[in-house]
Amino acid sequence: MLLFISSPGAFAQQLDSRDILDHVDDLFRGHSSYGTSSMKVVTSHYSREMTLEAWSKDKDYTLIRILKPLKEKDTATLKAGNNIWNYLPKVNRVIKVPSSMMGGSWMGSHFTNDDLVKESRMADDYTYEITFQGEKDGKSIIELTLLPRPDAAVVWGKVTVCVRQDDWMPLSIDYFDEQMVKKRTMSFSDIKELGGRTLPARLRMIPTDKPGEYTEFIYLDIDFNLGLENDFFSLRNLKK
Amino acid sequence: MITFKIAWRNLWRNSKRTFITMTAMVLSTIVLIVSYALMLGMMDDMQHSITDISVGQAQVHHPRYLLERSIYDMISNPQQILEKARSAGIEASPRAFGFGLLSSGSKSAGVQFWGIDPILERSTGEMAKYLLKGTYLPDHAGLSIVLGRKLARTLNADIGTELVVVVQAADGSLGNELFLVSGIMKGIGETLDRSLALIHRDDFADLFVFPDRFHEIALNSKNTLTPDEITSFISQVSGDNEVKTWHELMPGVSDMLDVWKGGMLIFLAIFFLAAGLGVLNTMLMATFERIPEIGLLKAIGTTPWRILREISAEAFLLGILSSLIGGLIGTALSVYFQHYPIDLSRFAEGFSMSGTAFSANVSATVTISGIIWPVVLMWLVSFLAALYPAIKAARLDPVRAMTHV
Numbered sequence: 001m002l003l004f005i006s007s008p009g010a011f012a013q014q015l016d017s018r019d020i021l022d023h024v025d026d027l028f029r030g031h032s033s034y035g036t037s038s039m040k041v042v043t044s045h046y047s048r049e050m051t052l053e054a055w056s057k058d059k060d061y062t063l064i065r066i067l068k069p070l071k072e073k074d075t076a077t078l079k080a081g082n083n084i085w086n087y088l089p090k091v092n093r094v095i096k097v098p099s100s101m102m103g104g105s106w107m108g109s110h111f112t113n114d115d116l117v118k119e120s121r122m123a124d125d126y127t128y129e130i131t132f133q134g135e136k137d138g139k140s141i142i143e144l145t146l147l148p149r150p151d152a153a154v155v156w157g158k159v160t161v162c163v164r165q166d167d168w169m170p171l172s173i174d175y176f177d178e179q180m181v182k183k184r185t186m187s188f189s190d191i192k193e194l195g196g197r198t199l200p201a202r203l204r205m206i207p208t209d210k211p212g213e214y215t216e217f218i219y220l221d222i223d224f225n226l227g228l229e230n231d232f233f234s235l236r237n238l239k240k
Numbered sequence: 241m242i243t244f245k246i247a248w249r250n251l252w253r254n255s256k257r258t259f260i261t262m263t264a265m266v267l268s269t270i271v272l273i274v275s276y277a278l279m280l281g282m283m284d285d286m287q288h289s290i291t292d293i294s295v296g297q298a299q300v301h302h303p304r305y306l307l308e309r310s311i312y313d314m315i316s317n318p319q320q321i322l323e324k325a326r327s328a329g330i331e332a333s334p335r336a337f338g339f340g341l342l343s344s345g346s347k348s349a350g351v352q353f354w355g356i357d358p359i360l361e362r363s364t365g366e367m368a369k370y371l372l373k374g375t376y377l378p379d380h381a382g383l384s385i386v387l388g389r390k391l392a393r394t395l396n397a398d399i400g401t402e403l404v405v406v407v408q409a410a411d412g413s414l415g416n417e418l419f420l421v422s423g424i425m426k427g428i429g430e431t432l433d434r435s436l437a438l439i440h441r442d443d444f445a446d447l448f449v450f451p452d453r454f455h456e457i458a459l460n461s462k463n464t465l466t467p468d469e470i471t472s473f474i475s476q477v478s479g480d481n482e483v484k485t486w487h488e489l490m491p492g493v494s495d496m497l498d499v500w501k502g503g504m505l506i507f508l509a510i511f512f513l514a515a516g517l518g519v520l521n522t523m524l525m526a527t528f529e530r531i532p533e534i535g536l537l538k539a540i541g542t543t544p545w546r547i548l549r550e551i552s553a554e555a556f557l558l559g560i561l562s563s564l565i566g567g568l569i570g571t572a573l574s575v576y577f578q579h580y581p582i583d584l585s586r587f588a589e590g591f592s593m594s595g596t597a598f599s600a601n602v603s604a605t606v607t608i609s610g611i612i613w614p615v616v617l618m619w620l621v622s623f624l625a626a627l628y629p630a631i632k633a634a635r636l637d638p639v640r641a642m643t644h645v
Contacts, residue, residue, distance in 0.1 A: 041412055043412065045312050046410070046411045048411065071413065072413055075414060086406070088404070090416050090417070093404045093416075093418075095343055095348070095404060097348075097350050098341065098350075101350065104408065105408060106413025107414060108408065108409075108411075108413060109412075122459070
């Protein structure tokens with residue numbers, strides 16, 4: 001109690017930062033959502049472009065289906081809780097991704113299967129504090145530095161989140177490993193109206209140790225709060 | 241000539257003594273030849289099981305491949321290397337490797353796929369002979385798969401089981417296909433038993449979107465060339481790729497084999513020494529026994545030189561005769577063991593290590609030197625062993641020699 005009284009300013013700042021993190025977390029998340037997006041993967045060995053449609057409900061359920069290219073059409077991924085299943089139309093089989101393959105790339109992108117599963121709220125998993133506030137590269141920004149809580153099941157040693165000062169719109173998130181070496185950057189751009197919200201439509205994941213490589217999502221359209229039920233996310237629907 | 245005639249007659253004058261001496265020498269020669277051939281055979285077997293199952297005498301890789309095992313680190317000019325090898329009669333088998341998931345029902349396992357050319361693989365290595373059941377890959381692509389023994393058990397797979405294959409293809413897509421199990425391998429090393437999945441190179445190319453590219457070329461001249469000769473020959477066209485002998489590829493196994501060989505040579509030396517000393521002893525005793533007889537010869541006026549000649553001729557004949565008989569029997573036995581290995585599986589099953597299987601059969605390897613050495617050695621030992629007492633007797637005073645006991 002004494003602590004709060006002695007530093008009321010710090011308390012206000014805590015509330016503020018939590019709101020910022022929740023805002024970033026909830027931006028693409030309604031109670032449920034449906035959207036289509038294009039995914040572009042560029043690596044030193046290949047580059048590929050896909051069109052995806054995706055349904056999600058809270059943070060527990062996601063169903064992603066490939067629309068293009070034709071060769072991979074209808075290939076789908078279902079995430080329910082901590083499990084992932086892939087549907088392979090060519091052989092007409094559903095395969096549960098074993099834990100040994102969770103670290104593997106999802107559809108050749110820079111995201112792993114684990115990235116899909118380990119979606120959670122930043123404000124719950126990390127302690128946070130505002131470490132910068134002001135002008136950077138001609139924009140007024142707020143920078144938050146997040147450190148993992150001791151009991152949180154997260155892989156990062158540190159995360160920094162950059163948002164616009166006036167509307168808390170995310171600009172970039174940097175991920176560091178436990179040795180505090182930067183591993184990847186997620187950058188947000190192309191802010192526009194989508195599904196009744198103002199959103200950055202373009203998300204780009206840049207792995208730090210692979211120069212020139214990235215995975216980019218561009219939201220084509222998105223709808224929120226469709227009232228999807230849990231049983232929509234079933235193996236039956238995965239096969240379509 | 242008369243000397244040899246007399247020597248020959250002398251030998252059969254005391255046929256019992258001659259027979260005993262001969263038996264000792266013949267047996268020693270046989271033991272030497274057979275044990276030498278068996279030890280050589282064991283060493284050959286070990287080396288053979290390393291080089292001839294899958295490793296080959298030498299291998300070509302992209303310099304980074306063995307470190308990172310990335311599918312993109314492939315051999316830049318496989319066709320050129322294959323042709324160069326063929327021009328020198330070296331068998332060469334190109335292989336493409338990729339990691340992926342194999343699943344059957346609710347069971348799944350991470351495996352290493354080998355995309356191979358079954359015809360070239362069969363002529364380079366003997367993996368096809370190490371089938372536990374089923375058949376090896378057919379010569380043409382047809383979505384057949386051959387599994388390591390423990391992998392098959394993990395997947396609960398048997399011949400004809402349908403397996404779903406999911407891999408990350410080289411173009412980033414999710415390669416997937418159904419394969420039918422055509423064969424299951426015997427134990428050929430822990431890693432391979434757990435992770436080996438052999439498929440046809442064309443199936444591999446479709447699955448991984450990786451046509452006509454390879455990560456490894458195994459080279460095997462079937463011992464017409466040494467690994468080093470192959471390496472320097474292939475290096476002429478290998479460009480940036482790395483050519484390494486199996487010694488460099490498997491330093492642990494190679495060192496172990498060297499230690500083993502050293503140990504065997506020591507055993508062999510002890511055998512030779514023991515056999516040589518045995519014959520020496522027999523010859524010495526046989527000649528010493530004749531000292532009174534030599535004294536009598538001297539007393540009736542035989543010159544020492546003549547006595548020496550006489551006894552040497554006897555030893556010479558005896559040595560030649562017994563080492564030849566021993567050589568013949570020993571060779572025959574060795575040849576027999578070469579064709580019909582001694583089966584030790586009653587005592588211990590064969591074991592496998594680092595991708596190589598050692599069999600529980602001990603077979604002999606017959607070499608010219610492995611026969612000539614024991615024969616010559618036996619003959620030499622018997623001759624020298626007779627010479628010493630003969631010289632001694634020839635110089636003795638006849639009266640003392642005659643009463644010598």
